[in-house]
Amino acid sequence: MTGAASAQVLAVEGLKKHFPVQRGLLRRTVAHVQAVDGVSFTIGAGETLCLVGESGCGKSTVGKLILRFIEPTEGRIMLGGTDIASLDPNTMRQYRRNAQMVFQDPYASLNPRLTAGTIVGEPLENFGEMGAAEREQRVAAVLERVGLRAEAMRKYPFEFSGGQRQRLGIARALAVNPALIIADEPVSALDVSVQAQVLNLLMDLQDEFKLAYLFISHDLGVVEHIGHRIAVMYLGKIVEVAPKEALFAAALHPYTQALIDAAPLPDPRVRRERLMIEGDVPSPINPPPGCRFHTRCPFAVARCRTEEPALRETVPGRLVACHLRRNGDVGPLGRQVP
Amino acid sequence: MAVIAETPRPAPGLAGAFGKFARRNPTIVLGGALLLATALVAIFAPWIAGNDPRFMAPTNRLQPPSAQFWFGTDNLGRDIFARTVYGARISLIVGLTVAVVSVAIGLAIGLAAGYYRKLDGVVMRVMDGMMAIPAILLAIALVSLNRASVWIVIVAITIPEVPRVVRLVRSVVLTTREQPFIEAAIGGGSRDWKIILRHLLPSTVAPLVVQATYITASAILIEAALSFLGAGVPPEIPTWGNMIATSRLFLARAPWTIFFPGACLALVILAVNLVGDGLRDRLDPRLARRM
Numbered sequence: 088m089t090g091a092a093s094a095q096v097l098a099v100e101g102l103k104k105h106f107p108v109q110r111g112l113l114r115r116t117v118a119h120v121q122a123v124d125g126v127s128f129t130i131g132a133g134e135t136l137c138l139v140g141e142s143g144c145g146k147s148t149v150g151k152l153i154l155r156f157i158e159p160t161e162g163r164i165m166l167g168g169t170d171i172a173s174l175d176p177n178t179m180r181q182y183r184r185n186a187q188m189v190f191q192d193p194y195a196s197l198n199p200r201l202t203a204g205t206i207v208g209e210p211l212e213n214f215g216e217m218g219a220a221e222r223e224q225r226v227a228a229v230l231e232r233v234g235l236r237a238e239a240m241r242k243y244p245f246e247f248s249g250g251q252r253q254r255l256g257i258a259r260a261l262a263v264n265p266a267l268i269i270a271d272e273p274v275s276a277l278d279v280s281v282q283a284q285v286l287n288l289l290m291d292l293q294d295e296f297k298l299a300y301l302f303i304s305h306d307l308g309v310v311e312h313i314g315h316r317i318a319v320m321y322l323g324k325i326v327e328v329a330p331k332e333a334l335f336a337a338a339l340h341p342y343t344q345a346l347i348d349a350a351p352l353p354d355p356r357v358r359r360e361r362l363m364i365e366g367d368v369p370s371p372i373n374p375p376p377g378c379r380f381h382t383r384c385p386f387a388v389a390r391c392r393t394e395e396p397a398l399r400e401t402v403p404g405r406l407v408a409c410h411l412r413r414n415g416d417v418g419p420l421g422r423q424v425p
Numbered sequence: 426m427a428v429i430a431e432t433p434r435p436a437p438g439l440a441g442a443f444g445k446f447a448r449r450n451p452t453i454v455l456g457g458a459l460l461l462a463t464a465l466v467a468i469f470a471p472w473i474a475g476n477d478p479r480f481m482a483p484t485n486r487l488q489p490p491s492a493q494f495w496f497g498t499d500n501l502g503r504d505i506f507a508r509t510v511y512g513a514r515i516s517l518i519v520g521l522t523v524a525v526v527s528v529a530i531g532l533a534i535g536l537a538a539g540y541y542r543k544l545d546g547v548v549m550r551v552m553d554g555m556m557a558i559p560a561i562l563l564a565i566a567l568v569s570l571n572r573a574s575v576w577i578v579i580v581a582i583t584i585p586e587v588p589r590v591v592r593l594v595r596s597v598v599l600t601t602r603e604q605p606f607i608e609a610a611i612g613g614g615s616r617d618w619k620i621i622l623r624h625l626l627p628s629t630v631a632p633l634v635v636q637a638t639y640i641t642a643s644a645i646l647i648e649a650a651l652s653f654l655g656a657g658v659p660p661e662i663p664t665w666g667n668m669i670a671t672s673r674l675f676l677a678r679a680p681w682t683i684f685f686p687g688a689c690l691a692l693v694i695l696a697v698n699l700v701g702d703g704l705r706d707r708l709d710p711r712l713a714r715r716m
Contacts, residue, residue, distance in 0.1 A: 156611065183611075187613070188609070188612045190609060191605075192605055195604050195606065196604075196605035196606050196609050197606055198604075198606040210612075213613060213615055214614055256609075259613065263613075
């Protein structure tokens, strides 16, 4: 694992986003969607932190909050030592070269009317402090680095395949030499064969440029391939953070265990014990009191319904938010008395 | 921005290229040719008309078309061909000016309202108010307050057209700004002006071109209606509208007096709409390269 020892690139502390729900003629705010409700984590240089969870758990919102595509309600976002959470838009603009995004949709994230050269060169226009000829050279170099030919800069996005388009998106993020790349489901729209190529490209680039990745995904197979540490989100909160190997070996939180068990195995003959959870994710407008997972947790006890568990380090290097976990306990989950 | 030259292709010759374009876009070429002819007629009216459009010869009144008066004469013995030729000037000036001015103003307001959400509420309520003003009533009011002139007519037609352009541009901006490539541009550190001009403006062009042709056609029609009602251009200037208005009394006796200005009006509006439809099909970015 590369993360722990190296320099910290991003530290998020108590990040919250509550979207107001407005009703009626006067747009009165009647409730708040607690999309992200107190999320904290750090990422070091050369490290990949994967943020996993179901649809609607707030993982994409976290990525957008860090880049201030939406304004955080509360919390600190330390990017290279500066809290960017409350910067005015103009100052924020200066910091954008340090953190870039690779988007989920390789079609909609590239303006169809611009050539690949213009798309990849746009961040360089804003930050590059270089002339047109120099910029073109830089674009050509970045395109070649992501596995496209330099001549591709003359083409339009529709002339590329899905995988090539995602390479363009990566080239655009890479062009200004950021310290952090936020990748929001960057391979979920691609064919499986292409997914592997793009993931390997991302990993090669990480080794070469010591990039920090926040990798947002719902696909545990992908996460197992690329991640160093994994943070599991449920209903706007992080319920578990652990190094990849440890997490897949033994999940501490029942939700994590259920997520891992829900992933299909490639061998149809293999049978295994699965932790199945039932029901739907509760509404983030009225999240359940206590532990947010207690409505679906097969092990929930009375305390889970009233007292919210804190995210705490029960095993060195591993954080979990569950009343049922005692310090040092990594055994299988069961009905335990806390 | 690196300007990248189109890869040179073997030139098929200008005539060949035009022939290919015409075969693929017959409506644009047909409509464009009609409009070009109308524009040339309007520009060179003094040379084409032959006679003075205002010269009255009561002895010659209500003459059918002949070698001397190609389109016949009206109830005051004026040459209808000359008057129709001069009438093209008013129609084209009004149509094009209204289209250009309302698109320019509407584009600026629409981009601002669509991108800066705080402006949106106020701007759109003002636009709703303007939209409620009927062009014809506004023109009658303005003409009665001022002296009748072409410019008053243009202002009166432009004012109610602007909100339609604003609505169109705003709706395109509202859908385009939700595209991830806008977030990508923000993330790439682009300023507002670059996002608006490079990423939002181009997607408004295609619908605006279509809307502009519609505005041109409707402005020409409204001008004709205003002239017909006597509330538009001063009556001494020949327009297709006031020609039709004066001729309607003699429709049974001298149908040519109404036929020629009416046919020209219909033809020009058809031409504008043909160009508009053709351009709408051509401006689709996925089809653009097939030129």
